[in-house]
Each structure stands twice: as C-alpha cells, then as structure tokens.
Amino acid sequence: MSVDPKPDELLSSWLHRLAIANGLAPRSFAGVLGRGNGMWSPRLDLRLLPHVAALLSEQTGVPHEAISALAMTGCALTPLLLPLRENARRNRSTWMQYCPLCLAGDDAPYFRRPWRLATRISCFVHGCGLRDRCPACRSGVAAFDQDELVAQHFCARCGFDLGRASKVSVKAPARRLERSIDDICKVEMAKGLMIGDLTSRLLRTPVVAGVSLGKTLTILSTSSRIRCFEWLADKHVSWLTADEDDAVARRRRLLLAAGGHDRLIAHFADFMDKHQGSPRPMRSSSPSADLGALLEAYSRATDGRGIRTKRPRIGAVRRG
Ligand SMILES: [Zn+2]
Ligand SMILES: [Zn+2]
Structure with a gap:
C-alpha cells in the first residue's frame, strides 16, 4: 500500500507512516529495508542509499526524485541539523522538534523537514515555540523505535x-530574528554563495548570546535556543554582518531589520508607492521575483536612509 508524502515531510516521517499503513511497526520495517536497529530512519534522512530509494520507489510507485527530495542528503544546511541522539539528556538537543498544533491539525500527523534545523525554534504557521521532548516522560521523539502499530505522534x-x-x-522579536535567518540562508543559497561562513556564525550564537559559553547551537535543547534567540534579538546585528563583503552585509542587515523578506517586500512596495508612483505590480510579491535584485534595488533606492539595523518598527523603515 502506498502513502503520498506530505508537503515538507521528512523521509523518516514518511517511512514510519508507510510502515504502519502496511501493517508493520516502524522498528520491524527497518528489517524489510535491510536496515539495523536504533535510529535507522533518521540515518536514512542524512544519507539515502540509492538501492533503498530504488526499492521504495518500486514498491510504492512514488517517483525516485520525490523520495530523494524527502531526505536531507547533501543539503548545504547540514551543519545546522540537530545531531542524531537517541537519549535526551537535560538541556541538550534531541534529533527532532515538533509543533503540537501542526500534529493536532494534520489528518495524518507527520514531521516536517525544517524541524530538524537548530535555527528553527517556532512554527511559522502557528507562531508558537517548537518542542523537542514528550512533556509526559521527557523522552525525545523515537518513532523509529516504535514496536507497535501506533501513529508517530504518540510518544x-x-x-x-x-x-x-x-x-x-x-517573544515576537525572537521569531522575527528566526524568520530573517531562515530567509538569509535561502537567499544566499539561491544566489549560489558559499554559506559555510554563515552557518559557522549561526552555530556560534550561544557564545555571542552568552547563553552557554563554548557551546554550539546544535547541541542545545529547543528551550535553550529560544532563550538564545530572545537575547540576540535585542542586540546589534554585527555578529552576523561584521567582516562580510559589503553587498552580503547590506542584504543581511536589510533582512534582519525588516524581519524577513515578506516584510521587506511590503516595505519596498510602500516605498515605491510613496516615491515612484508605480507600485501596484510590486504588491503581489510573486514567488518568482528575484529577491536578490529586489533587495539591491531597495537598498540603492533608500541608500540606507532610515534603515535601522536594530529592531526597527515598521514605520521607521517606511519613513526613509
Ligand atoms: Zn504549527
Ligand atoms: Zn512520553
């Protein structure tokens, strides 16, 4: 029996649903795919073996490319992924986060790919914080180890x-910072820039925030990372822009100041409204718009006037 992948679904989540739909507990399904014990499915997320992908495609009818797209193999953001850890130690990260409201609202509850990233602390749909443990027993998500026919949203x-x-x-400023970081990563990857330096800066945020001296972002629990982002959101953005190429630093500052590209495009449209008189087409921020070009144009048009890099109110940018 086949199961269609959901939007943004992580490979392991789809595998657990596929197992149960076929009357097998996820732990037994590992054997069917020739995998071992433990975190067999999260390991496939990181490295989907070609013969496993071929077997899955053959048995489910889901195209090979669609299955590969569920995995995170070779992703440029790999350094930001939460490490695979079977046991949840106090204040330490677990391998997976979740939004309870997303799971409660799904007709077939599933885990999203962005929840694997240490830079994600809240749900962009519901605005609430993510969780990384079962509130009842404090264990991390261990659906890969489920030995009964129980859906994966049950601990x-x-x-x-x-x-x-x-x-x-x-807090809202921390969520704006999170959204800006997400957009900065997307824009720089889309522009084909090397993002190794960016990911290193992001990994060092706990040191910058003084939350846990000497620790990298990926090893901290979600609640520690929320505290870290709440602290950083109030601080000057130089930790993410210093010593960068001018264009890169300017783009990062703009995205941080606006709180992500959706807000930035709205500011840009307002600016055009006010100064150039041909704003209408800009209002609908078409997904195909070249964000990089837009940012450059906005930056040139405003010439930095009125752009505050530290938690501006929307009005502050508009006045520029
Ligand atoms: Zn949600
Ligand atoms: Zn539990």
Whole structure:
C-alpha cells in the first residue's frame, strides 16, 4: 500500500507512516529495508542509499526524485541539523522538534523537514515555540523505535499524544530574528554563495548570546535556543554582518531589520508607492521575483536612509 508524502515531510516521517499503513511497526520495517536497529530512519534522512530509494520507489510507485527530495542528503544546511541522539539528556538537543498544533491539525500527523534545523525554534504557521521532548516522560521523539502499530505522534516511550502538548510561547522579536535567518540562508543559497561562513556564525550564537559559553547551537535543547534567540534579538546585528563583503552585509542587515523578506517586500512596495508612483505590480510579491535584485534595488533606492539595523518598527523603515 502506498502513502503520498506530505508537503515538507521528512523521509523518516514518511517511512514510519508507510510502515504502519502496511501493517508493520516502524522498528520491524527497518528489517524489510535491510536496515539495523536504533535510529535507522533518521540515518536514512542524512544519507539515502540509492538501492533503498530504488526499492521504495518500486514498491510504492512514488517517483525516485520525490523520495530523494524527502531526505536531507547533501543539503548545504547540514551543519545546522540537530545531531542524531537517541537519549535526551537535560538541556541538550534531541534529533527532532515538533509543533503540537501542526500534529493536532494534520489528518495524518507527520514531521516536517525544517524541524530538524537548530535555527528553527517556532512554527511559522502557528507562531508558537517548537518542542523537542514528550512533556509526559521527557523522552525525545523515537518513532523509529516504535514496536507497535501506533501513529508517530504518540510518544514511542509512554504513549502520550504529542499533539496535546501545551503551547510554548516565543517573544515576537525572537521569531522575527528566526524568520530573517531562515530567509538569509535561502537567499544566499539561491544566489549560489558559499554559506559555510554563515552557518559557522549561526552555530556560534550561544557564545555571542552568552547563553552557554563554548557551546554550539546544535547541541542545545529547543528551550535553550529560544532563550538564545530572545537575547540576540535585542542586540546589534554585527555578529552576523561584521567582516562580510559589503553587498552580503547590506542584504543581511536589510533582512534582519525588516524581519524577513515578506516584510521587506511590503516595505519596498510602500516605498515605491510613496516615491515612484508605480507600485501596484510590486504588491503581489510573486514567488518568482528575484529577491536578490529586489533587495539591491531597495537598498540603492533608500541608500540606507532610515534603515535601522536594530529592531526597527515598521514605520521607521517606511519613513526613509
Ligand atoms: Zn504549527
Ligand atoms: Zn512520553
């Protein structure tokens, strides 16, 4: 029996759903695919073996490319992925985060690819903080180890429904910072830039924030990373822009000041409204718009006037 992948679904999540739909517990399904024990499916997320992909495609009818797209093999953001860890130690990261409201709202609850990133702390749909543990038994998500026919949103250790976990709040400036970082990564990857330096800066944020001296972002629990982002959101952005190429630094400052590209495009449209008189087409921020070109144009048009790099109010940018 086949199961269609959901939008943004992670390979392991799809594999667990596929197993259950075929009457097999995820732990037994590992054997069917010739995998060992433990974190067999999260390991496939990181490195999808060609013969496993071929077998899955043959058995499910889902195209090979669609299956490969679920994995995170060779992703430029790999350094930002939460490390695979079977046991959840206090204050340490677990391998997977989740939004309880997303799981509760799904007709077939599934885990999203962006939840694997250490730079993600909240849900962009619901605005609440992500969680990385079962609130009842404090274990991390262990659906790969489930030995009964139980859907993956139930804790594999105690059976708690993760969709019923209470809401975690994250302050708005921290969520804006998170969104800006996400957009900066996307823009720089889309422009074909090397993002090794960017990911190193992001990994060092706990040191910059003084949250946990000497620790990298990926080893911290979600609640520690939320504290880290809340602290950073109030600080000057030089930690992400110093010693960078001018164009890169300017683009990062603009995205940080605006709180992500959606807001930036809205500012740009307002600016055009006010100064150039041909704003209408800009209003609908078409996904095919070349964001890089737009940013450069905006930057040139405003010449930095009125752009505050530190937590501006929207009006502050508009006045430029
Ligand atoms: Zn959500
Ligand atoms: Zn539990």
